[in-house]
Amino acid sequence: VRSHLRHVLGSQSVTEEVLHTLVTEVEYTVNSRPLIDVSDDPSDLRAITPNDLLILRPMDGLPPGEFFRHDQWLRRRWRQVQSMANQFWKRWTKEYLPTLSKRQKWTVPRRDIKVNDLVLMLDENLPRNQWPMARVTAVHMSNDGHVRSVDLKTSSGTYTRPVQKICLLEATT
Numbered sequence: 247v248r249s250h251l252r253h254v255l256g257s258q259s260v261t262e263e264v265l266h267t268l269v270t271e272v273e274y275t276v277n278s279r280p281l282i283d284v285s286d287d288p289s290d291l292r293a294i295t296p297n298d299l300l301i302l303r304p305m306d307g308l309p310p311g312e313f314f315r316h317d318q319w320l321r322r323r324w325r326q327v328q329s330m331a332n333q334f335w336k337r338w339t340k341e342y343l344p345t346l347s348k349r350q351k352w353t354v355p356r357r358d359i360k361v362n363d364l365v366l367m368l369d370e371n372l373p374r375n376q377w378p379m380a381r382v383t384a385v386h387m388s389n390d391g392h393v394r395s396v397d398l399k400t401s402s403g404t405y406t407r408p409v410q411k412i413c414l415l416e417a418t419t
Contacts (some may be wrong), residue, residue, distance in 0.1 A: 247276055250341070254333045264323050271331040275338060280377050280415055283364045291379040291401055293364065293415060335374040343368055346413035358393040359385060365412040367398065367405070380405070380412070 251272060260268070277300060280293030346366065359365070359382055367378040380398035386406075388394040395408045 247272060250334055250337045253337060254330045260326075261323070264327055267324075267327045268330050268334075271327065272334050275331070275335055275375055278375050278377065279342075280366060280379060282415060283379075289381075291364075291381065293377075293379055332374055339368075339370075343413055346415075359396055359409055359412070359414060360393075361385060364415045365396075365398065366415055367400070367407065368411045368413065379415075 251268075254268075274297070277296040280295055282294055284290060284292045284294055343366070361382050361384065363382045365380050365382060367380050369378060372378065378400060380400045382396045383399045383404065384397040385393045386395045386397075393409055395406055396412065398405045398407055398412070
């Protein structure tokens with residue numbers, strides 16, 4: 247988190263209030279990531295997050311606005327913080343999510359994704375702090391016998407995604 251904050255802040259000079267607000271936004275982002283599913287019910291797409299454990303109830307953040315890179319140089323501090331929080335989110339998702347689904351060389355056997363696994367969908371177009379959860383409803387095998395794409399059920403519909411665009415959160419037995 248510290249290294250991402252350094253990159254976001256760069257050489258900007260910010261006030262203590264701006265820094266405190268940014269760290270609070272970053273704290274919410276990091277602690278809102280899904281860990282494991284809440285129940286064994288395949289239709290339940292909720293996951294336990296660190297925020298749930300810290301405050302003992304589900305927490306919804308405020309929806310972020312649309313901000314662009316040039317907003318960080320404006321004198322309005324709130325817009326500056328929101329712009330920096332968006333930059334942190336982009337770096338965080340690009341560098342944290344790949345660690346959830348490390349791709350190893352094919353000589354090391356690993357478990358393929360199966361039906362009813364809880365997964366996190368990767369979508370670069372979603373706004374900040376949105377973690378789309380899905381259940382695997384069907385798997386599509388390739389000629390070599392490994393799963394290469396899956397059908398997913400989300401709260402908004404069903405999708406087909408390659409396994410590179412999903413992260414396994416919790417495997418079913």
